Amino acid sequence: MADVVESRLRDYFKKKSFKPGDALPKELELAEALGVSRNVVREALSRLRMLGMIESRKKRGMILASPDILGAFERVLDPLIITEETLQDLFELRLVLEMGLADVLFINITPEHLKQLDLIVEAEVTDSQTFRIKNEIAFHGKLYEIAGNDTLKRFQNMLLPIFGYVLKLEKELISGTVSHKDLVDLLKGGDKEKFRMGMHAHLKPHFDKLEQLKK
Amino acid sequence: MADVVESRLRDYFKKKSFKPGDALPKELELAEALGVSRNVVREALSRLRMLGMIESRKKRGMILASPDILGAFERVLDPLIITEETLQDLFELRLVLEMGLADVLFINITPEHLKQLDLIVEAEVTDSQTFRIKNEIAFHGKLYEIAGNDTLKRFQNMLLPIFGYVLKLEKELISGTVSHKDLVDLLKGGDKEKFRMGMHAHLKPHFDKLEQLKK
Known part of the structure; x- marks a missing residue:
């Protein structure tokens, strides 16, 4: 009713x-x-x-009123109650967003942003899965912030618990051959295509898993 | 309360x-x-x-129950009541998604999909803004479908009225140098990087506008 x-x-x-x-x-x-x-x-x-x-x-x-378009979304995004299939979909959505971010990123990035990324990379601790997740959140969160799109940034913030949850399910610390530091260097280099390929190499273990799942 | x-x-x-x-x-x-x-x-x-x-x-x-994570989102996505800033953010989000889709697309695409894309491109009518929007929706919607991620596909479906609305606000029929047909040829070619660059050229007028806005 x-x-x-x-x-x-x-x-x-x-x-x-x-x-x-x-x-x-x-x-x-x-x-x-x-x-x-x-x-x-x-x-x-x-x-x-x-x-x-x-x-x-x-x-x-x-x-x-003008509704907060992500407010209701936020209320249901709980990894404990959403289905495994949806969790997988959202993780894949994250990969799509990371790969698609390069253009907007290069439009917005300033020398100040690069300094902030340097600081994040220097502070990274990589010897445990928990720290790895913290690094991921700090680094990739900053990239979304640089992109300068509030809706996108909030959207990615909401997805973070999901990513953390999926990453925790992985038993080993899988890592691509391109590190966060390498990505910052690619950003400094200013070549968008190279950055994009670097991001793909960085996320490669996730793409490989995706490829296995689809087969 | x-x-x-x-x-x-x-x-x-x-x-x-x-x-x-x-x-x-x-x-x-x-x-x-x-x-x-x-x-x-x-x-x-x-x-x-x-x-x-x-x-x-x-x-x-x-x-x-396992909530429908996009259900509530769907209820508020009305271009007439959301703010202009959010509309712009969502349009930008679409560009990010389109650019990021290549990897998942190449993992999933089959010869059958390519035939379906051929049919869509052959049926295109380009002499009015209304038809242009219909082409956009048919073509890009199919790409999301091929990506095989239900959440992503529904998300893009929900964003369609927003895109249609923003496109209608544009006075002239702006168009990149790479057409939908060119994009299908690039998909058939099988080179992901070339496809990605083609997609960027296809969306270039939108990226140019974005660049102007940010300045």
């Missing part, structure tokens, strides 16, 4: 051409307009509020 | 180590366990149900 009313509320807002920032009718009016009980409308409104699509403002009542 | 109870319910399920498929306590028991009213618990449960984290089963009552 709440599903149906949630969907009808969305249609109603659309039909009335409400835009973000517009004041919305009160709960009671909405219940009357849709011909349903106030309790059901309240439940549906609660869902839309959770998604950030409506907000309550003092004195102005409810307004339509 | 529903926010707080939603979060407390999550913690409660975690503390009790419930796994997907496990039967959950009844509404009334949960209300007592958390010391809140049944109405508030019902509202919080409704939110979790919306996220696919709980399901109601005949005879078994509520069970903890």
Whole structure:
């Protein structure tokens, strides 16, 4: 029932051409307009509020809002409850993002960014799986930050627990022949294609596993 | 209030180590366990149900479920209500995905896929912006399908209205020097690096715009 009313509320807002920032009718009016009980409308409104699509403002009542598009996603991204297949899909998605990042990276990178990457690489400790995961997060997280796309950066931040979880499942410390330090050198070199090939070599053990899985 | 109870319910399920498929306590028991009213618990449960984290089963009552991680995302991805900045971020995310897809694509592609791409390219009509968008969706959608990652494919499907919306905002029909047909030829050629460079040339007008924006 709440599903149906949630969907009808969305249609109603659309039909009335409400835009973000517009004041919305009160709960009671909405219940009357849709011909349903106030309790059901309240439940549906609660869902839309959770998604950030409506907000309550003092004195102005409810307004339509620009939703936080990743907020709801964040709420369900728990490696303990999502299926193994989805975990695998998300890990693969990470590989796609890392490989695709080069162009945006080269558009945005500054000498200051390169210094920050140097510091991260110098601080790396590589003798345990836990530290390896920390290095991964610090280094690759910085790359996303440099790319300068807030949505992408938050998206990757959310995926981090998933990557950590999948990496922990791997028994040995697998590592490509190209290190984080090598990648920083390639960034400094300024050749996008070489960087991309370096990133592929860095991620190669993961791609090899993918290739085995697909066979 | 529903926010707080939603979060407390999550913690409660975690503390009790419930796994997907496990039967959950009844509404009334949960209300007592958390010391809140049944109405508030019902509202919080409704939110979790919306996220696919709980399901109601005949005879078994509520069970903890593996959520559909993209379901909630889908509900808020409406170009009319999300901010312009987020639209731009998502468009950029699309470029990153397209550029990063090559490796997974080459792992999965079959002669049958190449035939399907041939058919799509032959059917292309390029004399209006509307057709251009349809071509884009058919061609690039097929590439994601070939990549064989359900989450990624659904994610890109959800982003399609956003791309369509952003493309419509562009006044002229901008186009790279490499066509969809050229990309299919590069796929047939089997050289991943050449394909990647072709994809970049295909998307170049978008990258150029990005570069201008960042300056």
